[in-house]
Amino acid sequence: MDIKQIVKTQKEYFADQHTKDFSKRKKLLKNLLSELLKREKEIVDALYADFKKSEYESVMTETSIVISELKRTIKKLKVWAKPQAVMPVVLNFPSTSKIYKEPYGNVLVISPWNYPYQLALVPLIGAIAAGNTVVLKPSELTPNTSKITKEILESVFNKELVTVVEGGVETATKLLAQRWDYIFFTGSVNVGKIVATAAAKYLTPVTLELGGKSPCIVDDTANIKLAARRIVWGKFINGGQTCIAPDYLLIHTSVKDRFVNCFKAEITKAYGENPEKSTDFPRIINQRNFERLSLMLENENFLVGGNTNKEDNYISPTLIDEPSLDSEVMKGEIFGPIFPVISYETENDLHKIMSKYDKPLALYVFTGKNSFAKKIISIYSFGGGTINDTTVHFANHHMPFGGVGESGIGSYHGKQTFDIFCHKKGITKRYNWLDIPVRYAPYKGKLKTLKTFMRLFS
Numbered sequence: 001m002d003i004k005q006i007v008k009t010q011k012e013y014f015a016d017q018h019t020k021d022f023s024k025r026k027k028l029l030k031n032l033l034s035e036l037l038k039r040e041k042e043i044v045d046a047l048y049a050d051f052k053k054s055e056y057e058s059v060m061t062e063t064s065i066v067i068s069e070l071k072r073t074i075k076k077l078k079v080w081a082k083p084q085a086v087m088p089v090v091l092n093f094p095s096t097s098k099i100y101k102e103p104y105g106n107v108l109v110i111s112p113w114n115y116p117y118q119l120a121l122v123p124l125i126g127a128i129a130a131g132n133t134v135v136l137k138p139s140e141l142t143p144n145t146s147k148i149t150k151e152i153l154e155s156v157f158n159k160e161l162v163t164v165v166e167g168g169v170e171t172a173t174k175l176l177a178q179r180w181d182y183i184f185f186t187g188s189v190n191v192g193k194i195v196a197t198a199a200a201k202y203l204t205p206v207t208l209e210l211g212g213k214s215p216c217i218v219d220d221t222a223n224i225k226l227a228a229r230r231i232v233w234g235k236f237i238n239g240g241q242t243c244i245a246p247d248y249l250l251i252h253t254s255v256k257d258r259f260v261n262c263f264k265a266e267i268t269k270a271y272g273e274n275p276e277k278s279t280d281f282p283r284i285i286n287q288r289n290f291e292r293l294s295l296m297l298e299n300e301n302f303l304v305g306g307n308t309n310k311e312d313n314y315i316s317p318t319l320i321d322e323p324s325l326d327s328e329v330m331k332g333e334i335f336g337p338i339f340p341v342i343s344y345e346t347e348n349d350l351h352k353i354m355s356k357y358d359k360p361l362a363l364y365v366f367t368g369k370n371s372f373a374k375k376i377i378s379i380y381s382f383g384g385g386t387i388n389d390t391t392v393h394f395a396n397h398h399m400p401f402g403g404v405g406e407s408g409i410g411s412y413h414g415k416q417t418f419d420i421f422c423h424k425k426g427i428t429k430r431y432n433w434l435d436i437p438v439r440y441a442p443y444k445g446k447l448k449t450l451k452t453f454m455r456l457f458s
Contacts, residue, residue: 003171006163007178010106010133013160019103019131026077029129032156033070036063036121039152043117046144050116051313052283057237058117065395066121072397072414073129080129080418086426090457094431101422103131104205105181110172110195112187113139113285114241114335120149123184123207124162126417132182133161137175140168141285180204182421186243189333189406196409207410207420209243210403211333212360216246216390217350217376220254221368227388228262232270234364234390236317239282240337244362244383244391247333248340250350256343260303260319267304267317276307276314284313284336293336296320296329303341325356347375354380359405364390383407 019025036043040063047053047062073080083098107127111120120138127134136153138146150164165171176183176198185195186209199206216235218227235246251259271278284290290313297306297318305318320340323329329340344350363385365376373387383403386393394401394413402411412420438449 001165003165003174003178006135006159006165007106007180009160010135010163014103014105014133019133019161022078022081025129025131026074028157028161029070029074029077029125032125032152033067033074035152035156036067036070039148040067042148043145046148047117047142049144050113050142051239051241051285053238054280054282056280057282061238062115062118065118066125069122069397069414069417070125073125073418076415077129077418080415088428091454092428092430093436094434095428097426097428100425100427101130101419102425104421104423105132107132107134107182107184107421108137108175108178108180109134110137110175110183110185110187111139113141114238114243116142116145117149119186119209122417123186123412124153126412127182127184127421128157128162129418130421132421134163135175136162136164137172138164138166140166140171182206184420185209192408207402207412208408209401209410209412210361210406210408211243211335212403212407213247213330213333213357214244214360214362214364214382214385215248215250215354215357216364216366217250218252218255218259218366219369219372220252221372222255222366222388223368224255224259225262227366228259229266229269230389231364231366232263232266232317234392235339236267236270236281236337237391239284239315240317240339241282241285241335242391243333243335244394245335246339246362246364246390247360248330248342250342250344250353253343253345256341260341263319264304271317275305275316276309276312281317284315287313289313289336290315293334293338296327296334296336296338298328300327300329305337325353350376351379359383359403359407361403361407362386362391362393381405383411 043063044055044058047058081101083100086097088095088097109123116139124134138149146166153162153164179202183199183204183206189210192208192210271281275281293315300323301321303319303321305316307316315337318338323340359381361383363382365373366388367373381404384393397414400411400416401413402408438446
């Protein structure tokens with residue numbers, strides 16, 4: 001596949017104004033919705049084939065999210081795309097001002113393997129809705145999902161508008177060497193830095209959805225049983241391979257034992273006595289990640305789990321007891337079903353631990369004290385989070401989703417997915433029936449009037 005030719009063809013297609021037709025965009029999105037609904041079972045089957053993701057989880061975290069985002073975009077597109085009138089300034093009197101939503105042009109979307117369907121389709125929907133052309137690079141680690149995604153998109157869009165380019169690191173490198181008008185990347189911090197470096201060469205704007213070590217705090221006033229249930233769900237959904245999963249637990253010493261007992265019970269309730277036999281517990285995506293996670297288990301004390309099966313890339317839901325902050329499991333984002341438990345007594349203890357890490361993508365705090373929750377939220381910088389639950393802030397399309405610092409650049413979801421793929425072009429229209437002469441040369445004798453006018457009406 002000639003990547004340079006793909007980019008050239010799409011740029012020419014965009015330059016010829018083919019993507020600007022609003023009714024055409026909406027019709028294509030409706031066609032996409034019809035195709036996605038028709039082939040939902042095939043998508044679910046592909047996700048299971050890639051890493052044994054259950055149908056329930058696939059519908060909850062992948063297909064339903066995409067369908068909801070698509071329906072919302074179709075319904076709201078006319079309003080989102082309409083030029084937005086803003087208040088003119090007195091200095092430009094008489095005038096009107098509007099913000100026009102203009103597509104960037106040729107967009108590159110690089111999607112990850114952990115939610116290979118949702119995190120490919122949602123940004124693509126926003127980019128097409130905004131009037132861009134798109135090259136999508138799905139993950140090579142989920143070949144079945146990538147294949148069905150490619151088939152669906154090729155059945156709906158012509159290649160000048162949407163092209164799916166499959167391949168590994170070499171393909172991604174070739175794609176990043178091209179000049180794009182916008183790049184949307186979801187993945188690891190390390191690869192995010194590579195993407196940012198490539199984009200900087202051409203001053204290409206980017207959205208980077210990355211990750212980090214997202215802390216989960218449980219204080220002594222929390223509802224321990226409910227907290228355990230909600231953390232088990234948020235931590236182990238998708239086999240722990242979620243960028244906003246709680247990465248490590250900070251538990252008040254006084255409630256640690258009770259929490260661990262409840263946590264064990266909730267794991268059994270969710271996945272049975274042997275989670276390896278559960279149809280609801282996914283596998284690690286591949287051998288390399290299995291081995292990476294297995295290293296984190298070496299020389300640690302387990303409160304729960306610690307079991308592995310190399311033949312099936314299985315790692316059980318695992319609680320590690322009081323690991324050293326210098327241990328393998330505490331060095332970087334875990335991205336698997338391993339959960340370190342670290343006890344604390346004072347807020348100063350929390351600060352010493354959390355300040356060791358870069359700004360995370362998420363933070364969770366379980367407490368019965370509003371004052372404590374507000375304090376944690378105000379002190380620490382992170383992408384987004386939830387009080388007394390985990391990961392559910394992601395589900396609210398009215399809120400931005402994105403990181404800060406090393407956990408990402410930019411945010412999306414709902415209307416903001418459309419907005420990030422638009423340049424906001426401000427236009428002022430002046431009228432001719434009045435023209436105040438103070439701005440024109442010669443300036444002699446006008447300075448006092450200018451100062452008064454500009455400072456009075458600024």
